Amino acid sequence: MAAKEGKCQICGEVRPLTREHLPQQALYPKSIRHLAGNLNTVAACAECNNSSNVVDELLKVCIGQIADAPWSKELRESVDSTLSKNQRLLRLVNENTRIENFIAANGNTVRAGVFKLPTELNESLMGAIERIVKALFYQHCGKVLIEHYEISVFHPDVIHPELSKKNV
Numbered sequence: 184m185a186a187k188e189g190k191c192q193i194c195g196e197v198r199p200l201t202r203e204h205l206p207q208q209a210l211y212p213k214s215i216r217h218l219a220g221n222l223n224t225v226a227a228c229a230e231c232n233n234s235s236n237v238v239d240e241l242l243k244v245c246i247g248q249i250a251d252a253p254w255s256k257e258l259r260e261s262v263d264s265t266l267s268k269n270q271r272l273l274r275l276v277n278e279n280t281r282i283e284n285f286i287a288a289n290g291n292t293v294r295a296g297v298f299k300l301p302t303e304l305n306e307s308l309m310g311a312i313e314r315i316v317k318a319l320f321y322q323h324c325g326k327v328l329i330e331h332y333e334i335s336v337f338h339p340d341v342i343h344p345e346l347s348k349k350n351v
Protein backbone atom coordinates (compact mmCIF):
# COMPACT_ATOMS: atom_id res chain seq x y z
CA MET A 184 0.00 0.00 0.00
CA ALA A 185 1.43 3.39 -0.97
CA ALA A 186 1.83 5.76 1.95
CA LYS A 187 -0.46 8.79 1.81
CA GLU A 188 1.24 12.13 1.25
CA GLY A 189 0.80 14.91 3.72
CA LYS A 190 2.57 17.34 5.98
CA CYS A 191 5.03 15.66 8.31
CA GLN A 192 4.26 16.72 11.89
CA ILE A 193 7.95 16.66 12.76
CA CYS A 194 9.72 18.49 9.90
CA GLY A 195 6.76 20.12 8.12
CA GLU A 196 7.70 18.80 4.65
CA VAL A 197 4.96 17.33 2.42
CA ARG A 198 5.97 13.70 1.91
CA PRO A 199 4.55 10.17 2.09
CA LEU A 200 3.62 9.68 5.75
CA THR A 201 4.01 6.82 8.19
CA ARG A 202 2.59 6.64 11.69
CA GLU A 203 4.83 6.59 14.72
CA HIS A 204 4.38 6.64 18.49
CA LEU A 205 6.14 9.62 20.04
CA PRO A 206 7.15 9.48 22.85
CA GLN A 207 8.22 5.97 21.92
CA GLN A 208 6.06 3.10 23.13
CA ALA A 209 9.17 1.63 24.77
CA LEU A 210 8.97 4.43 27.36
CA TYR A 211 5.66 3.03 28.61
CA PRO A 212 6.22 -0.46 30.04
CA LYS A 213 3.39 -2.88 29.26
CA SER A 214 2.47 -3.14 32.95
CA ILE A 215 1.45 0.55 33.05
CA ARG A 216 0.43 1.22 29.46
CA HIS A 217 -3.26 1.31 30.48
CA LEU A 218 -2.43 4.17 32.91
CA ALA A 219 -0.72 6.24 30.24
CA GLY A 220 -3.92 6.57 28.23
CA ASN A 221 -3.79 6.78 24.48
CA LEU A 222 -0.21 7.10 23.38
CA ASN A 223 0.45 9.99 21.02
CA THR A 224 0.60 8.92 17.39
CA VAL A 225 2.19 11.28 14.88
CA ALA A 226 2.15 11.30 11.09
CA ALA A 227 5.81 11.52 10.15
CA CYS A 228 7.79 11.14 6.94
CA ALA A 229 10.16 8.19 6.60
CA GLU A 230 13.17 10.43 7.26
CA CYS A 231 11.73 11.60 10.59
CA ASN A 232 10.58 8.09 11.49
CA ASN A 233 14.01 6.51 11.33
CA SER A 234 14.64 5.70 14.96
CA SER A 235 16.29 2.31 15.48
CA ASN A 236 15.39 -0.18 18.20
CA VAL A 237 18.84 0.31 19.72
CA VAL A 238 18.26 4.05 20.04
CA ASP A 239 14.74 3.55 21.46
CA GLU A 240 16.05 1.08 24.03
CA LEU A 241 18.93 3.39 24.93
CA LEU A 242 16.49 6.24 25.36
CA LYS A 243 14.46 4.08 27.72
CA VAL A 244 17.60 3.23 29.71
CA CYS A 245 18.63 6.91 29.98
CA ILE A 246 15.18 8.21 30.84
CA GLY A 247 14.49 5.23 33.11
CA GLN A 248 17.39 6.27 35.38
CA ILE A 249 16.05 9.76 36.00
CA ALA A 250 12.32 9.60 35.31
CA ASP A 251 10.09 11.10 37.93
CA ALA A 252 6.77 9.81 36.70
CA PRO A 253 4.07 7.95 38.66
CA TRP A 254 5.33 4.81 36.92
CA SER A 255 9.10 5.39 37.47
CA LYS A 256 9.35 2.12 39.41
CA GLU A 257 7.81 0.12 36.57
CA LEU A 258 10.01 1.95 34.06
CA ARG A 259 13.15 1.08 36.04
CA GLU A 260 12.04 -2.55 36.28
CA SER A 261 11.53 -2.54 32.54
CA VAL A 262 15.03 -1.07 32.04
CA ASP A 263 16.53 -3.80 34.26
CA SER A 264 14.63 -6.43 32.30
CA THR A 265 15.80 -4.99 28.97
CA LEU A 266 19.44 -4.87 30.13
CA SER A 267 19.29 -8.43 31.48
CA LYS A 268 18.03 -9.69 28.12
CA ASN A 269 20.23 -7.55 25.87
CA GLN A 270 23.93 -8.17 26.52
CA ARG A 271 25.01 -5.84 23.72
CA LEU A 272 23.07 -2.94 25.22
CA LEU A 273 24.31 -3.77 28.73
CA ARG A 274 27.91 -3.71 27.50
CA LEU A 275 27.31 -0.42 25.73
CA VAL A 276 25.90 1.14 28.92
CA ASN A 277 28.66 -0.28 31.15
CA GLU A 278 31.49 0.71 28.84
CA ASN A 279 30.23 4.27 28.60
CA THR A 280 29.36 4.94 32.23
CA ARG A 281 31.83 6.42 34.72
CA ILE A 282 31.16 7.19 38.36
CA GLU A 283 32.11 10.79 39.13
CA ASN A 284 31.88 13.12 42.12
CA PHE A 285 29.93 16.34 41.76
CA ILE A 286 29.54 19.25 44.13
CA ALA A 287 25.81 19.84 44.45
CA ALA A 288 24.28 23.30 44.91
CA ASN A 289 24.06 22.68 48.69
CA GLY A 290 27.82 21.97 48.84
CA ASN A 291 27.47 18.22 49.36
CA THR A 292 29.44 15.82 47.23
CA VAL A 293 27.22 13.63 45.11
CA ARG A 294 28.44 10.47 43.42
CA ALA A 295 26.67 9.87 40.15
CA GLY A 296 27.05 7.72 37.09
CA VAL A 297 27.85 9.75 34.00
CA PHE A 298 26.76 8.14 30.78
CA LYS A 299 28.71 9.46 27.77
CA LEU A 300 27.98 7.82 24.47
CA PRO A 301 30.17 7.71 21.38
CA THR A 302 29.41 10.79 19.24
CA GLU A 303 27.44 8.95 16.56
CA LEU A 304 25.09 7.24 19.03
CA ASN A 305 24.82 10.41 21.06
CA GLU A 306 23.61 12.27 17.97
CA SER A 307 21.03 9.56 17.28
CA LEU A 308 19.83 9.75 20.87
CA MET A 309 19.59 13.56 20.73
CA GLY A 310 17.67 13.18 17.46
CA ALA A 311 15.20 10.86 19.18
CA ILE A 312 14.71 13.40 22.00
CA GLU A 313 14.28 16.20 19.45
CA ARG A 314 11.54 14.19 17.70
CA ILE A 315 9.72 13.70 21.02
CA VAL A 316 9.81 17.44 21.71
CA LYS A 317 8.51 18.23 18.22
CA ALA A 318 5.79 15.57 18.45
CA LEU A 319 4.58 16.83 21.84
CA PHE A 320 4.60 20.40 20.55
CA TYR A 321 2.42 19.33 17.59
CA GLN A 322 0.12 17.38 19.90
CA HIS A 323 -0.45 20.39 22.14
CA CYS A 324 -0.35 23.26 19.63
CA GLY A 325 -1.40 21.62 16.34
CA LYS A 326 1.59 23.25 14.60
CA VAL A 327 5.01 22.09 13.48
CA LEU A 328 7.68 23.39 15.86
CA ILE A 329 10.17 25.68 14.06
CA GLU A 330 9.37 24.39 10.61
CA HIS A 331 12.38 23.51 8.43
CA TYR A 332 14.77 24.12 11.31
CA GLU A 333 16.33 21.87 13.88
CA ILE A 334 16.26 22.39 17.59
CA SER A 335 19.30 21.69 19.71
CA VAL A 336 19.65 19.72 22.89
CA PHE A 337 22.53 21.08 24.94
CA HIS A 338 24.76 18.92 27.03
CA PRO A 339 24.30 19.81 30.74
CA ASP A 340 27.96 21.00 30.84
CA VAL A 341 26.93 23.83 28.56
CA ILE A 342 24.09 24.82 30.86
CA HIS A 343 26.02 24.43 34.12
CA PRO A 344 29.64 25.50 33.51
CA GLU A 345 30.22 25.68 37.28
CA LEU A 346 29.23 22.08 37.72
CA SER A 347 31.62 20.84 35.05
CA LYS A 348 34.51 22.88 36.55
CA LYS A 349 34.01 21.22 39.90
CA ASN A 350 34.20 17.65 38.62
CA VAL A 351 36.53 15.68 40.85
Ligand SMILES: [Zn+2]
Nearest residue numbers: 191194228231
Ligand atom coordinates in the same frame (compact mmCIF):
# COMPACT_ATOMS: atom_id res chain seq x y z
ZN1 LIG B 1 9.58 14.67 8.43
